[in-house]
Amino acid sequence: MESNSRKRMDDILHDKLANASLDADGISWEDFQNKKTKRRAVWWWWASGAATIAVVLVCFNWIGNISENVKGQETSTAQNKSSESISPKGILLNPGANLRQRNSGNNSVSQSGNYFNRNQHAMENRSKHNGFNTYRNAPVGQIAQDQLADNELKEINPIYENEKQYQSTEEIAAEIYKKVDAATHSNMDSFNHAPFVKLAEKDVNSISKNKDKNSDKNGIDLLHIKGLYFQLQAGANLNYPNFLVSSYGSQFIHKNYENIRKNSEKGLWGYSFQLHAGKEVGRFAIETGLGFTFMEIAANYQFSYSEKPIRDIDGRIVGYNNTTPEWIQFKNTHKYYFTDIPVMLKYTVFNSPKKILRLKTGAVAQIMNGIQGSLPDAVLLDQREKLRSENFKSFSTALDFGLEYGWKKGDKNQWILAPYYRKNWGLDQVQSLYKMRFNYFGFALSYRRSL
Amino acid sequence: MNTLALEALIEEESRIKPKSDVISLEVIQGCIRKNKDSQKIVYEHYYKKMYAICYRYAGNSDDAKDLLQDGFIKLFDKLHINIEITSVDAWIRKLFTNHCLDFVRSAYKKYMVNQSEWDENMQDKLADTQEVSDTWLDLYESENILKALAQLRPDYRVVLNLYAVENLSHQEIADFLGIKHATSRSKLLRARASLKKILQKNGK
Numbered sequence: 343m344e345s346n347s348r349k350r351m352d353d354i355l356h357d358k359l360a361n362a363s364l365d366a367d368g369i370s371w372e373d374f375q376n377k378k379t380k381r382r383a384v385w386w387w388w389a390s391g392a393a394t395i396a397v398v399l400v401c402f403n404w405i406g407n408i409s410e411n412v413k414g415q416e417t418s419t420a421q422n423k424s425s426e427s428i429s430p431k432g433i434l435l436n437p438g439a440n441l442r443q444r445n446s447g448n449n450s451v452s453q454s455g456n457y458f459n460r461n462q463h464a465m466e467n468r469s470k471h472n473g474f475n476t477y478r479n480a481p482v483g484q485i486a487q488d489q490l491a492d493n494e495l496k497e498i499n500p501i502y503e504n505e506k507q508y509q510s511t512e513e514i515a516a517e518i519y520k521k522v523d524a525a526t527h528s529n530m531d532s533f534n535h536a537p538f539v540k541l542a543e544k545d546v547n548s549i550s551k552n553k554d555k556n557s558d559k560n561g562i563d564l565l566h567i568k569g570l571y572f573q574l575q576a577g578a579n580l581n582y583p584n585f586l587v588s589s590y591g592s593q594f595i596h597k598n599y600e601n602i603r604k605n606s607e608k609g610l611w612g613y614s615f616q617l618h619a620g621k622e623v624g625r626f627a628i629e630t631g632l633g634f635t636f637m638e639i640a641a642n643y644q645f646s647y648s649e650k651p652i653r654d655i656d657g658r659i660v661g662y663n664n665t666t667p668e669w670i671q672f673k674n675t676h677k678y679y680f681t682d683i684p685v686m687l688k689y690t691v692f693n694s695p696k697k698i699l700r701l702k703t704g705a706v707a708q709i710m711n712g713i714q715g716s717l718p719d720a721v722l723l724d725q726r727e728k729l730r731s732e733n734f735k736s737f738s739t740a741l742d743f744g745l746e747y748g749w750k751k752g753d754k755n756q757w758i759l760a761p762y763y764r765k766n767w768g769l770d771q772v773q774s775l776y777k778m779r780f781n782y783f784g785f786a787l788s789y790r791r792s793l
Numbered sequence: 794m795n796t797l798a799l800e801a802l803i804e805e806e807s808r809i810k811p812k813s814d815v816i817s818l819e820v821i822q823g824c825i826r827k828n829k830d831s832q833k834i835v836y837e838h839y840y841k842k843m844y845a846i847c848y849r850y851a852g853n854s855d856d857a858k859d860l861l862q863d864g865f866i867k868l869f870d871k872l873h874i875n876i877e878i879t880s881v882d883a884w885i886r887k888l889f890t891n892h893c894l895d896f897v898r899s900a901y902k903k904y905m906v907n908q909s910e911w912d913e914n915m916q917d918k919l920a921d922t923q924e925v926s927d928t929w930l931d932l933y934e935s936e937n938i939l940k941a942l943a944q945l946r947p948d949y950r951v952v953l954n955l956y957a958v959e960n961l962s963h964q965e966i967a968d969f970l971g972i973k974h975a976t977s978r979s980k981l982l983r984a985r986a987s988l989k990k991i992l993q994k995n996g997k
Contacts, residue, residue, distance in 0.1 A: 728855030
């Protein structure tokens with residue numbers, strides 16, 4: 343009998359529910375379209391973040407390239423000065439009068455293969471031209487003018503057109519040895535008397551190969567971009583949420599809502615992962631990157647609900663009706679997911695061969711990717727509202743302050759412990775009725791590699 | 794499914810059902826071509842029914858709206874010429890039911906862990922009610938039953954839905970949710986009793 347009753351109940355449930363219809367606010371075609379657009383917008387934030395990083399990296403590469411060109415020219419200049427008398431291995435190269443056939447009376451240069459005399463001459467010409475004694479003293483703009491001076495030299499003596507462009511000390515050294523080696527095996531008498539140590543063929547080749555290995559396809563020597571580094575960071579954070587109702591929002595939100603939220607929610611440990619790229623200039627470094635931060639809040643709502651709001655046609659609360667007190671109690675964990683795009687400034691306070699201490703500060707763009715949890719409705723406290731990303735503005739900003747204490751492992755690697763404090767300006771409700779601030783302490787362990 | 798088969802299928806549906814209940818061939822073809830106007834017609838034709846399915850499983854309007862949103866995105870993505878459909882209506886219903894079951898399966902563990910979220914006092918508030926005849930449920934509107942179902946404890950709601958509405962056996966429910974056969978039976982018994990109490994408390 344009881345079994346039949348249950349069967350009958352199940353049948354009725356099936357009949358009534360299988361083809362049931364239900365209407366609700368916010369599910370019209372227009373709402374469907376709007377939500378689709380919002381979801382796309384989150385992906386746009388991701389894409390724009392990634393694009394920002396790409397642009398920054400390209401800029402760093404470009405700055406590095408300029409500094410490398412300047413450095414290359416400085417090296418070349420210094421090398422040219424010294425190469426007149428000293429070989430790369432410190433062996434005195436004094437080939438004698440036959441090797442140095444410089445005509446000091448005019449601009450012509452010998453054709454005997456001692457290309458460094460040409461550079462010496464070019465230097466002298468540049469010094470006269472620009473008024474600077476060395477390239478080290480010359481501003482970048484002046485270097486461009488010097489290129490013009492080079493072109494003038496080429497016009498004077500077409501031999502320069504056939505000369506190679508040398509980019510590093512090693513390459514110059516290899517070339518010197520090749521030329522000297524060739525001269526030794528020729529019938530040039532002067533080399534027979536020179537205090538010359540013959541370099542084996544394989545050493546010459548290995549110098550050339552190393553040069554090739556260290557350069558990328560575009561000829562930019564990435565391993566020598568000064569001050570560029572990458573930092574990979576993982577850390578934990580403990581947040582202190584602060585819920586605030588705006589003065590505008592207080593017209594629409596239950597008067598007890600702010601207190602309920604403030605008293606019921608406390609921060610839990612979260613975590614973050616970051617990949618940063620930076621450029622050091624003296625004691626300072628500027629850094630940016632992309633990161634992911636996860637935060638949790640434990641909510642334990644316990645309150646008595648006895649005042650029901652009376653609202654006007656615009657939804658403004660104009661008064662409260664007393665009702666039978668109802669005890670509302672439930673627990674929930676709120677989860678927040680952010681993409682971070684930081685721009686940090688760092689200052690090196692202390693730098694020893696083994697350890698390093700830096701101060702850092704900067705701004706962080708925090709883009710909300712997701713949000714989970716449920717909480718009391720802001721107006722009718724006895725009802726529940728789900729935390730939805732559509733109800734919040736996805737963009738918020740924060741300020742970071744922190745320290746970095748690093749242990750150096752070789753010239754290029756560092757392990758860093760970094761405590762920091764982040765002050766968030768608040769995740770705004772979409773109509774700015776209220777905001778949620780996430781201030782938090784965190785510490786991170788980072789691995790940093792300089793290029 | 795080719796165009797001829799689709800045409801035949803829609804003709805068949807229009808013979809069985811009233812004309813207002815059937816989506817035209819042009820509209821379905823428009824959806825296959827991702828035409829916005831056709832998608833709007835399909836959405837407006839089905840959204841209330843599909844929302845009821847989502848609400849029945851989710852138990853709250855926020856999750857139900859998310860399920861509805863994702864369900865229609867899935868529908869418009871999956872509707873293409875090569876799909877095997879025996880009935881457009883049944884196909885859409887099945888797509889949404891499976892979508893909701895995926896949600897239930899992923900959320901079921903959370904339901905079990907977060908039972909503190911459920912107001913346990915609710916069970917005490919619903920004092921034993923007098924027995925009524927077996928047709929008592931007929932007196933309630935579908936909307937009221939759906940709302941009462943939403944007030945059920947989440948794990949009870951899932952089992953009642955799967956057993957009574959989707960016609961799954963206890964063994965299938967046990968396999969689907971990863972629980973014991975006996976647990977499924979006991980949850981169903983409690984679900985029926987709770988639903989009855991909630992409906993009587995809420996009134997018709």
